[in-house]
Amino acid sequence: MTDSDTDDYEALGLVAGLEIHQQLDTETKLFCACPTERREPAESTQRFTRYLHPTKSELGEIDEAALEESRVDREFEYLAYDTTCLVEADDEPPHRLDDEALDVTLEIAQLLDAEPVDQAHVMRKLVVDGSNTSGFQRSSLIATDGEIQTSEGPVGIEDLLLEEESAQRVEETNDGVRWSLDRLGIPLVEIGTSPDIHSPEQALEAAERIGMLLRSTGTVKRGLGTIRQDVNVSIAEGARVEMKGVQSLDDIDDLVRREVGRQVALLEIAEELDERGASVGDPVDASEVFADTDSGVIGGALSGDGSVMAVPLYDFDGLVGREIQPDRRLGTEFSDHAKRHGAGGIFHTDELPAYAVTEAEVAALRESVGAGEDDAVAIVADDTATAERAIEAVAARAETAIEGVPEETRGANEDGTSRYLRPLPGAARMYPETDVPPVEPDPSEVETPELLTEKVERYQSEYDLDAGLAEQVAYGRRMPLFEHVVSEGVDPTLAAGILESTLTELRRDDVPAEDLSDDQIVGTLALARDGDLPKGSVGDLLSVLAESPALTPEEALEREGLGGASEDEVREAVREVVERNSEQVEEEGMAAFSGLMGEAMGTLGGKADGEVVSTALREEIQQRT
Structure with missing residues (x-):
């Protein structure tokens, strides 16, 4: 699909939408008086840890994405600074919504031709990946029903939200993830478009237009990480996929193009699996097959009392290794799910023997799980609990491969491809914030900035x-x-x-x-x-x-000693130059100007502006001719 034209995308039924997240350059954070300047982790003055778990919504439901996140037991460590307050540490309720941030958001609403809401209520959005100390992100709908123009037609703006930025991920630790609190709480606007985008080029143009409008306010932060683009993509026979974390606008068209190609490839694989009558077996402990293996990864897992878990993929042979994006195969998708549950990745028979796994071991593996020559086998080698969780995730993803394209949230890679992150979030992740009173946006005193x-x-x-x-x-x-x-x-x-x-x-x-x-x-x-x-x-x-x-x-x-020469000093230096070259001036008149100009500038040693020297020299020559 890399070389597909617009007609191809129309035939495929491409539908896309954008979510633009932009930090605002305000004096203070959204729900406290702390500054919005970024800090270096080395400047942190204290640390504390938290464990987070999902809670039920008002209807008693638990969001699927948050539930999957919670299945991975992790400790979250937070770096705090001399500017960190109790609100940021979640030891004090949030303060009122920041007025400056609200005014900037209303300016953006005007530029998007969006209608402000009568009353803005702050909501809690469940997030248990550690990016917020409270376990949720606060967000408020400010305006709706806007529109921007592109060369391929208008693109609607469904909503404009004002929310708090998440903490900055610093690094993975042995126990979990380390986060920095300097970014947490910076005001952030989220702009969501309607699914009116029908080509990669239009997606890029719409993102550029929104980016220009945001920068027109003069009150948005600039630099790496201050703006992020999420892209929602689907085709007629595929599924809605949300790709998060696009750092560069220039990557959006490639990301859309390659996601369309991925969905087309997955549909082709699903069709072939259906024709073959493919199915997925139950996971099996295949550790005995590799008791004497020379594979470092597998041997290392077994020497640490780990296990090798395998799942037979009946009639999958040759398809697990099929490329669906540049340098990414169906097996890579399986591996993403295994990694999501703590494993380092997977091996599968479409790529074996390799990695010091022998042909004899592959044959024994097939026999141990009842796999024939038309089947594939995927394995995970890790500690037993991790291997069991990971192989179950691989089996589940293989089941969806038979069905077609799964709805999911994916992370954008730098090369325009994407990787699995988690299931799509649902409505169960949102519920009202009871600690922050509603506000009534007043756009009457907000001036529309110059584009x-x-x-x-x-x-x-x-x-x-x-x-x-x-x-x-x-x-x-x-x-x-x-x-x-x-x-x-x-x-x-x-x-x-x-x-x-x-x-x-x-x-x-x-x-x-x-x-x-x-x-x-x-x-x-x-x-x-x-x-x-x-x-x-x-x-x-x-x-x-x-x-x-x-x-x-x-x-x-x-x-x-970089001070400039005074006007009197300039004129004196010019007179001396003209005097030294008086014969040339008498013969050539103003034609001598160019040569004398360089000499005059050299005499002054760069301590006078060329315009000043030029004026003085012209006047002096004119007086002598």
Whole structure:
């Protein structure tokens, strides 16, 4: 399906929708007064652990996804900081919903042409993977019924929610997972589209449009991990699959394209399994087959009092190893489910003998589970409890392979493929939050922000920036800073060049330009505006400040001797240059300008702007001709 065109997707009945999750750049977190700045794990000042388990909804139901998560017994360790409060540790009820976050969300609603709700109620969404200390995520519906435009038609916006960001996963531990609480509680908007997307290209275009609208507010966080895209995909004969955690917009079309290809491949496998009359047997302990094995993985499990559990897959031969996505096979899907239950993975007879498993062992394995030459066998080698859980999961996934495409939640891989995560969540995971009072959104005082596309046009017409630079500035992370310094009288062309070119060049030269504060950049540009720093020396001063962050721009200017020459000094230097070249000036007149300009700039040693020197030189030549 990689090369399929739009007509192919229409014939397959492709339907897709997006969920965009974007962190807001507010002063405080959503339900407490803690700051939203990110911290390094090494800065943590305390740690605590929790165990989480699913609870029943108001109707007495338990969400299937949460139930599967709870079957894996894990300890969750949390890194806390000097800014961590009792709300973040779940030792105190949440405070009221943050007003700033609500106002930004209402701005986004206007840009999406969405209708705010009359009253917003906070809900609890059950999450027991450790990403929230409370075992649930708080979320509130703010607006509905919006719409964006794409070249392939409108895409509806079903809902706009304001919710708290989860904790940051740091690493797996021997007992479970370690999380960092610096991210927990940062305000996050979730935008869900209608299933109006019918091609990979339209999915990418819709995501780019929503991303542009979000950045137009100037109040969203930027950088890796601050925006995530989930994609829901199905085809007519397939099933709805939610793919989570797409980090880059550029990956969305590939992800949709490859998911369609995966579902088509699974349907083809299901059809062939049906024709063969395939079935799945009961798991069997096959440890005796490998009593003298040379396989390190299997031998290691058995030496630790583990087991080798096997499941016969009747009439599956050749299909377990069939590729359904690049470098991923049906057996990889089975392995994903085994890993989900704690195992390292599986072996199967479509790939054996290999991995030090001999042909004789494969034959003995087939005999031990009653598998013939048309059958396949999958095995898991691990501690006994893990191996039993994992092989049951493999058997269950093999059963669904006979049926077709299972509904599930999958994780996006960097190469555009995806892996199994858990079942799709259901309505049982949501119930009201009783500790936070409802709010009544008031959009009347919220101004609609200027779109980034409009900014690009304005920067060209108002500031005379070329189209490329205007787009760089408008879509760049320092757009608010650009607008601030320009409003303070800094030359727009200088400001744009410094923010979008000079800082990038400094980073390429291994200068830690990312450590420069906004105040340092503003102060440096103000010195250039006031004539105290030549424009050509702005980069030099910023380089000094990046390496010596304790200095102010004024202190660095004085220490490095980067101050500009006064107007009198410039004119005196220009007169001397013209005097030395008086004969040339008399003969050539203004034609001598180019040669003398370089000499004048050299005489001043870069301590004067070219425009100032140029003006003085022209005037001096004119006086002598």
